[in-house]
Amino acid sequence: MSELKKLAAEKAMDYVEDGMVVGVGTGSTVAYFINALAARKDRIAGAVSSSEQSTARLRAHGIEVLDLNATGPLPLYVDGADECDPHKRLIKGGGAALTREKIIAEASARFVCIIDPSKQVDVLGRFPLPVEVIPMARSLVAREILRMTGGQPVWRDAVVTDNGNWILDVHGLAITDPVGLERELNQIPGVVSVGLFARRPADVVIVGGQPPRLF
Ligand code: 5RP
Numbered sequence: 469m470s471e472l473k474k475l476a477a478e479k480a481m482d483y484v485e486d487g488m489v490v491g492v493g494t495g496s497t498v499a500y501f502i503n504a505l506a507a508r509k510d511r512i513a514g515a516v517s518s519s520e521q522s523t524a525r526l527r528a529h530g531i532e533v534l535d536l537n538a539t540g541p542l543p544l545y546v547d548g549a550d551e552c553d554p555h556k557r558l559i560k561g562g563g564a565a566l567t568r569e570k571i572i573a574e575a576s577a578r579f580v581c582i583i584d585p586s587k588q589v590d591v592l593g594r595f596p597l598p599v600e601v602i603p604m605a606r607s608l609v610a611r612e613i614l615r616m617t618g619g620q621p622v623w624r625d626a627v628v629t630d631n632g633n634w635i636l637d638v639h640g641l642a643i644t645d646p647v648g649l650e651r652e653l654n655q656i657p658g659v660v661s662v663g664l665f666a667r668r669p670a671d672v673v674i675v676g677g678q679p680p681r682l683f
Pocket residue numbers: 493494495496497498547548549550559560561562563564565566569
């Protein structure tokens with residue numbers, strides 16, 4: 469599977485143009501993208517990072533990490549996903565970086581999602597849906613999610629996000645209305661962000677293979 473991730477990540481370099489500030493996601497697929505980006509580091513203006521993990525990796529390669537408040541809107545964001553449906557709607561947050569990932573996706577003109585074929589599904593929800601919560605609201609949010617969706621929220625053990633928050637992973641969902649569910653869950657007090665990228669889906673999905681497949 470890692471070879472397929474690498475093939476998708478390297479194909480994403482087709483979207484990187486000279487002088488760009490590139491938004492960079494988080495995860496093992498993105499790690500291959502950062503390796504590829506490093507080979508062109510003298511031709512880009514820098515990167516905006518979605519996690520402490522990616523920041524460390526970018527800096528280790530000598531790529532300058534910039535503050536989104538200073539860069540303004542970005543031309544390109546490249547990130548992986550845990551699930552992707554045929555409409556390019558995603559579940560993300562397996563690496564607990566969903567909130568910063570969502571911020572950068574929103575700030576970017578083009579979101580290129582890089583996945584291996586195992587991430588493709590017809591209906592989102594087989595992968596437990598990550599929800600970042602303010603710690604004091606954990607049990608409140610869990611009860612509300614159970615009431616609203618019937619899904620089973622499970623507190624992700626020993627994980628504190630880069631923002632100092634906790635993660636609930638919601639099991640047992642079949643998400644037939646991702647935009648509606650994203651909107652509803654976002655209303656619960658204490659929810660920081662929901663790992664559904666449906667209101668702002670990917671613009672291009674690259675599925676790793678020989679050759680990579682784009683849709
Ligand atoms: C991190 C994410 C990742 O993009 C997602 O978990 C996929 O990771 P990987 O590329 O390691 O399979 O959303 O929060």
